[in-house]
Structure formats: C-alpha cells, structure tokens
Amino acid sequence: MRMWLYRSALGLLFLCMPWSFCTAADLLVVVSNVPVENYRDVDIAADYYGVGTEIVHVNTASDIQHALYRMRDPNLAGVIIHADALPKFSEPRVRAALRRGAAAIPLLVTGVTAKTDAAILQSWSRGALRQCTAPEQVQPGSLLLGNTRSLLHELAGLKIPVTNPPACVFVRADDSHSEIVAAYASGDSPAFVRIATGPQELFFATDLGKPDLANLNSAAEFFRSFSPLIASMVFVRYAAGESGWHAPAHYANLTIDDVWLTQPYGHLDFQSLLEEMEKHNFHATLAFIPWNFDRSEQDAIAIIREHPHRYSISIHGNNHDHTEFFRDTDDGRSTPLTDEELAARLKQAVARMEQFRMRTSISYDRFMIFPHERFPSATLRFMKRFNYVGMANENLVPIDRQQPADDAFFLHSPTTFFENFPGVRRYSAEEAAVPEYLVAIAAFLEHPLLFYAHHAYFARGANVFNATVDFINHIDPEVNWTGLGNMAQHLYKMRRRADHDFDLWTRTADFRLRNNSGREQTYYVSKDENFADPIRQVTANGQPITYSRQANRLTLILKVPPGQEQHVRIEYGNDLNLTATDVSKPNLRINALRRISDFRDLVLSRSMLGDTVVALYYGKLNVSDFPLYRVLLVCVVAGAGLLLAASYAYRHVHRKRKTARSVPTSQ
Template structure:
C-alpha cells in the first residue's frame, strides 16, 4: 500500500466518529461528566465539550452530533427555546439529556425545560442494603434490561419529582422500602425527546477479574449507557448479533459419560434452543464410540467440540515453577496434533478454542496459544494467573479482552451456581456473548438441568444465536455506522466473518489491537491483504458487496508440522490419571456422597491433597513401626527357642 493510500486510510478511520455535545461549566470536573465520558468512550463516541457555549450550541446542528447532554447547573444560563429550535431544525432527530440533577438544581429551570413534567429533585439518605434500582419497561431504551434490577452503589440518592403525564416515563427508579423514586426519566418537549437523570454520589468501584463485578459497575453508569445507546443507534459500537454457548468440560465421546446421555442432551438442546460444546481432552483422541460420533456429525448445529488442555493433569498450564513454558508449548503442539488426528478419525471438526484445565494460565501461555494460531481461550476468569485486571469500563463490561498478549480471552459463567438474571440482562444489553460451563455431575438431577438457564437467556433475548465456540469467536467484533455511510469494525479476534447486511455495498474499516511481537500476515478470503500498523493497532479497509460475507484472518508465528508430532500415550502416570478421572465421573459421581467428595476435592484440592499425604505418611509410618515390631518379636522368639539348646550343650 502506498504512503498516500495509508494517509487516506488513517484519515478515513479517524474522521467519522459521531459526537456527543456536552455543555457544562468551564471548570466542570464533576462525577457526572466522568460518567458521560466513560459511557461515550465505551460506545466509540467523541465528547465535544471544548469551546464557548455559543460554539457548543452551534454544534447541535452538526450532522455528526448524535446526542446533547447538558449539566443541570447550566440550565438557568441557557435559553431552552433556542436549544429546542436548534434540535427541531436538524435533518435527523437528536435526543437531549439533562444530567447531574440534585437538590440544588433550579426548580424553575427544571419546570421550564420539561414543560412541568419535572418539578424538582430531592435527596434521600439510605443504606445500600435498603433497596435497589428497578429498570422500567421502555423497550426502545431499556431493551433487554426491561424489568431488571440493579444494585445500589451509594449511601444517598437524589430523585426526581415528576408530574404524571401521558408522555412522561420513569426509566430507572430507586426502590427504597415501600417508596419508588425516579432517578432517570423521559418526557417529550416540543416534539423532542428530553431525558432527565439525577446526580450520583461519587463511587470508586475497583475492577477485578470476578465476572460478577459487572452489575455494580454498570449500575454506576446505567443512565448514560442507556441514553447513549438509544441516541446513538447504529453509530455506537454494537455487536453484529447475540450469541451464547454451553460447554461441558472433561467429556469424551462415549455413551453415556457419567450423567450425560448425548441422545437425551440433544433432545433438550432442540426443545429449549441451546448449543452444547464438549471441552474435549486431546488425550482421548482415539477413544470415540461410533454411535456418538454419528450423533455429533448429524447435529453440528447443537453439538460441537473444543480443546481442553492436552493430558488434563493438574495445573497442566499452571505456574511455570511446576510446568515450565517450554513444556506448556509442547503440550499445546501435541494437543493440536491429537485434535487433528481426532478430526481425521471421526470426521468431526473442532474449534481451536482452549479451555484451560483447572484454572487459567499465565500471560506467556496466552502468547504461546496465539503463536500456535488458536482462536481464543475461554475460562471462568479472563485474566491470566500472573496478571491484574485492567481498569476501565472497556475491560469491566465486555466478555472478551485483548489486554493479554493481544490474544482473545473470554470469561464464562458456571451454570452449576445460580447466575443473577440482571447479570445476563446486562450482557444481552451490551451485546456480550453469554458463555456457560458445567461438568457431567451437573446433570445428576436430570438431563434437563440446564433448561432453566437456557430459557432465561432466550426470554431476555429471543434472537440469541446458540452456536459453537468457533462460530462465536468468528463473530467476536463490534461495528458502528460512520457518517460517510460505511462501517467501522473493532475486532476482538484474529479470525472474523463479516456479512454485509446493510442492503448496499460498503467499505468496512477494521481495527484490531496487536502487539506485533511475532511475524503476521493478513488474509482476506484466504489471500494475502495489505494492512496498516499504527502503534498497537492493525488497520485495514475491506469492501464488501451487499449480502456478501468475507473472512478476515490474521495468521501468526511459526510454521507447525502437526503430522510430525508424537501423539502416542507412553506415560503410565497420565494413563492412570485419565483412568481415575473416568472412574470418578462414571462411577463415583453416581452417589450423593461421591458427588460431594468430587465437589469438595475440586474446591479444596490443596487441603485434600495435604490430608491424603498425611494419611499416606501415617500409613507408611504405621507399616514401618509394625514391620520393626514384628521383626523384634521374631528376634525374641528365636532367642527363647535357642535357650534350651544352649543349656543342653553345657
């Protein structure tokens, strides 16, 4: 690509983001403004807040402006009629949010800007345990969050005093004991949608690796997140679809495996609309039963395979002190070679998505997976074992992250525990893929054990696509409409499929975070394609005809000859571990006591292992003492029997 073409591409990528006009005081560093900036950045919107008030007001007429936000402290200064006139004269409608309302906000101004729908704001001191936020059912705004609840994050709230009208709707309310207090509402003024949100007490919520952090973090910015998603429409980052998957760890293709009967599982998946992936241990590559293989081949829309370690020994991809990186790379390569052999033997494809055995791996293992061209890794935590969770909403509110070796790491939920419905509703609202996992013992209560979770997901988002993990990773990107009619794409995967569903030919401007630590090549539909490198971002422009699909891939690292890798099972230790694991899943788990032992051993593995070691030590000590005692007794008997002989000899 020529230097001029690269410059044109750079300008094209950066010049077409939509704007949010924010009008506040010149020295505004309020918590309200920080919330707006966080939500805007999350959605890929620019916040236009610099310059004089007249210049900001003139920006309302700019076609790039998708939303107007006015800090409530500015209401007495501004002319509401002027603002509404500027809004009405636009070719495209634009929404207005008046944010940061508290008990000091001018009540006369509130009445004027709302035509009497909002008459004031009051403060209520409350303990966090006293209540919760309730999201109303205003479907075009609340979307999948309709009728959900969100947690309190603070000890006081400001709420709106509303006058009931036919055009005024409360969107979020604080439910405190028996009181329902609106904190986010919408009305219509002169034909324009006007939103009102109250000020929130500043709250610092640490971002951790815990996936359930999401509810508190989202609750702190719920109002601007809902407003900007509504106001921005297709011009904010959004997912191309809604995806979900259930993965069952440790199984291989025998019927049944523990409490999993594949025929019955398939029936449940068809009746309750879900997809089940087996996290398959590559060591089992040559053990599949023909009937189960035929079932998987006949129903790829409901049953699939991904990769679960290699030998699945304890902490196989754990700390390098016990499992050096070189050995982990060997396991990655051997695991891939075994999975290729599995595909040859069965005809069943597999997704090169790694589910780590027991716990998530260190950061360098992520880089090794990337170098081996794995698609992604999916685990209960999406942060490597030797890393800290990145701060910020981008990481905290997304299922996937590229923050570690720029390799896709996805979080998933254990369906063996209750998953709060609001957690799933937030994921659906944000367009996050919802990934669940269980083990065979989960189905001890019946093969329909997952049905309730699947039904909840399908109720929250009826258009959910239940797919295998490979398909989900191939659609792991966000898109947004540009002002020039083309589309920006933010990819979280090195392999994506983009379908142009927009009823016209268009160019797609693709960005992906990259560390460029190893050689790479970009392929479009299997053919090399030029790209631009800007810092840690890989850019390219791809034209796609109406209705067409194009495959965009980034290939990394070393050449691998999988056929030359030894896939034999020569380790007696590993064979014994796999035999005992199968015995555990197929025999021990048949009883309540056995399942309790398995759960306890998984949760308290170190304690159980220490206890077992102590028991073995006591047994060994007992045997040694017993052996020595027995020898001593035998020695005394010999002496006693020898005495008469000695006397006679005298």
C-alpha cells in the first residue's frame, strides 16, 4: 500500500514538472479480475478528454477499502465500476462515498453481460433494471441514440452502426424511471441507460465489444466502428464537463477545388451559390491554384471580395501539374522531389498568392489543399517553416510514410503525427452522400467538418449541398461556417484547471483566443513542438512575448482581459523572400496543362456530351496511365487535323467548281 502511494506521488510529481499541465479532473476505474482490454475504451476516452485515470483492482478487503477511500477524493469527476466488481461492494457505501454535500459525482457501471447477477443489477439500479438478457437480433445492426442533447450533443436522436451486437440488452421495470441513452436495433432493447435517484446519477452500459482503433484503414472505417466507445466517450465527456478537453467553438466548411475567378466557372455560378449560402447559412472556400494568380476577372472578383463572410481563398498546390511535389517512377511508385525543389514550389505558391492579393484586393489563407490528395512528408516540414497555418486532405498520410498504429490517429482531427504540422481530415461531397452518422460522430468529437467538391458537383444546381448544410445546422445550431484560415486559428482545446484557470492545447502556430467571461482569465498554453526550425519570435497581438521550451512542447502563459482577444503567432525562421521569388510561368507543359484544364471545365461543361466525356474519362479510365492533358492533347491535335483536312477538301472542291465554271462551253 505504501509502495503504491509512493509510486503514485512520484509519478504525479514527474508529470507536473517542470510545467503545470496536469489533469484538472480524474476518473476512478474499479475492476476485478478482467483483462486490460476489457476497459480499453475507458483509457481511450480519458486520454481524449485529458482526464487522469486511476485503476484500482479489488481482490482483497484492503483493496475495497482503498477504492472507497479514493471515491471520496474531491477532485474526482466520476467513477467507473466494471460489472464483475459489483458483488464486492456494498451499494449504500458506494453511494455515500460518491456524495458531495447536496450533490454527487456520477457512476458508470460498464461491461454488463447476460451473466451479471440480476439481483445485483436490480439493487444497484434501485429496481429500474430487472436483468440483462441476450438480444433477439444477433446480426450487426445499429444503435438508436436518445434525445438528451446535454448528454449526447450532436448524436441525439440519431442512429450509428454497430459492428457487433451488445452482450445483452436491459429489461426495465414497468414503472422504470430510467432514461435510454442508446438502444440496440430498436427503442425496446436498451444497451446504455441513465438512472437518476435524487442527486445521484447512475449509468449502466452493456458490453458493446472491444475497440480496435489502431488497426483501422480509413476514417470511414473508424466511424463505422465507433460503437464500442459510445458509453465511455459519453460518460467521460459528461462527467468531466469543462475540466475535460473541449473546443470553445465548432467549425465547418465547403471547399471547391481547382476554380479560378471567372463567372461562372463551369457549373459553378458564384452568384447563385452566394444566394444559397445566404439562405442556408454556410461558407465556401475556393481552393485556388497559384498559377492562376494573374487571370482573375472582374465579375467574379467583385462577388468574392464583397462577401468575405461567405467566400474565402486557400492555396491549392502551385501549378497543379500531376507531379506537383513528387515523381512517379517506372515501377509504379512515387518519390518526393528534392528538398530544394519542394521548397521552391512552396515559396512560389506564396509569392504568386501575394500577387493575386495585390491584383484583386482579396485576402487568402496560407492553408494548403494538396492536388490529387497526394503529398510527401517533406512538404509538411517546409510548410511549417514557411509559416503555412495548416493543410486539409481526405488522407492525412504522406506517400512516403506509413499510417501510425495509434488509437489517436482517426480519433483526432486535426493531427500532428507527421512533421509536427496540423492536418485536418476532409470528406468528399461528390460521390455518395456522406453518411449522417459519420457527420454526427465527427461533430460529437468536435472535429472540424470539412467537405470538398469540384465545379461539376454543381451541375445539379447551386442548391446541391443544402441538405448536408441543413443537417449540420440542425444537429449543431451554433456551428461556425467559416474559411479554412479562421478555422485553423481555432484548432485548440481547453480545460478548466483546479485553480479555475485554463489549460490550452493548440495544434497550430497561429491562433486566436477570446475571453468571453466577465473577468481576466489566465491560460497555460502548450503546443507540441519538434523545434526542427528556429523560432523567430512569438507574439500576442503583434507584441513579442516570452515562451519556454519543455522537452517536445512549447509553453507560454497568456492573461486575457474580459471581452478581449489575443492573436498569438509562433513564427519560424526561414529564407522566404517574396519580392525575390520568381512568379513567372515559362514551362510550356504546365501552361498547356492549365489551358487544357480550362477547356475541360469551361468549354466541355457547356454541353451534355462534354460532361459525359469528362465523366467517362474520370470514371472509367486509369488516370495515372492516361493523364487528361495527354488525352485532350490527342483530341485537340486530331480535331485540328480534321479541321485542316476539311478545310483543304473544301478549298479543293471549291477550286474545281470555280475552274469548271470558267471553262468555255464548246459549240
């Protein structure tokens, strides 16, 4: 016992030094003889919300006494008891230990199965639950979630898929005062319930399977496999409240790739889309290819410039030339360009966008959308060096790296797994409709909701995205539709500390923090930092401030007066010289490709036949084997040849007729 206390104190001291970034709330997890994977979901949830956990194994009377003693800790946010440990405790003694004056901290009983003793279940639930029986439906189905927004937030009232049926479903008493949080297959088969008896809130959850996040291959697979986490994520978020990591606001965005400023751009009519954005309340970012910096047209410029709350501009590669940041080798692999080439292209992209800004008076965000969703890891290193604020991609794994075998990779968005640079996941709006459960789970996890499309998406009308917008605005009425730069400046989470100040964990080097309270707030800021590049300076509202280097973290303290905002920038040293960077376009292949892309988007889109040709190309051909510029170049050359042949034939026939008319008729 003394050795356990000594180790706990030593571990706490180690965690808190030299920077005060300890958890503001803790969970007590009580288990019996169960494998660690049986409460892996609790570890994942506690880590996600920044809540400390203490695991207590109860095998002896001394263990039970220690668990009851720890339940009285005033810093506890909640207690989780595995169902196998329930028989070891007196239910009244546990309730007494959880009381905090007139209130009580919540308790979750997890891992309930059909083998859980019915009498114990009835006693602990105060008669609300009779037993837990095997479900009638044994095929994977769905969980129907309850309607309590304060508990389920964006998930309230929706269905999410389940990969495995629950171990059992609860049978409630006829006069049960329990609330169904989640039910399997139908509302009559509860798998997760809440029971309020006076000030005490009790949660009961059946065994919904074991999470295996580290072996998933895609974000879509992660969201389909979320159900084993639902009880622990909901309970930990609810119990921790402000003392757990939470986003101060939520953000959403629609990005339209490849467009430049001409009205209309293919099927995208800027004015018509603006009218839909005003009616349905959303925001569109144009992923702008820097090569187009000098060819914007006034009609489109005026619409974008006069409506910054609806339109914004971000960077989309540099030339968008299929081999933007890598080369394809003969064996079918892709290799990154040299560091010198990568740096030059990323510098040129910024220099061209600065020219765009000066020519149009439209600001842009130094936020990257990679062409074709492919990029090597070194691009992230250079973007960080050149003070890009972030990037978004459907796939966040560089072409030269492997997906991390880490629970947190899909659970978090943004991530900084690669080169310590923030990457945010986005989802295609073009193919099939994005499942509502995916959007809702991402919103519940407080991920930015980023969607993307191309101009052809709007062939069905400027209102094609409205249904997705309306759903998001329904499940999260306070969501902020905004540009990618503004979104990136709010990619941080906060939690209230025991001293009532805040910890702040930022993913980006450029962030804005507003204190909406009525008193000055102190924020203890931490950023994961590899210090690969020298830090030129750290400023708050333009004024230099001090910071500390703590292992692989940059830390600083901000005091923000009530009602005021601090704009913090961590600037890295680099050799970016915008005035000395060449923005010219001498490459004939790239220039031809961009013109042919214009022909595809602006000419072929005018007819159904043209749209069909483009759709056939992208839907049926192997784009890597038959790049569009080659296909269209062949078509253009062949078309030009046919025109020349037709012209020659016409002139030849016309000459023969003219000659025939000029020959005198014989007498």
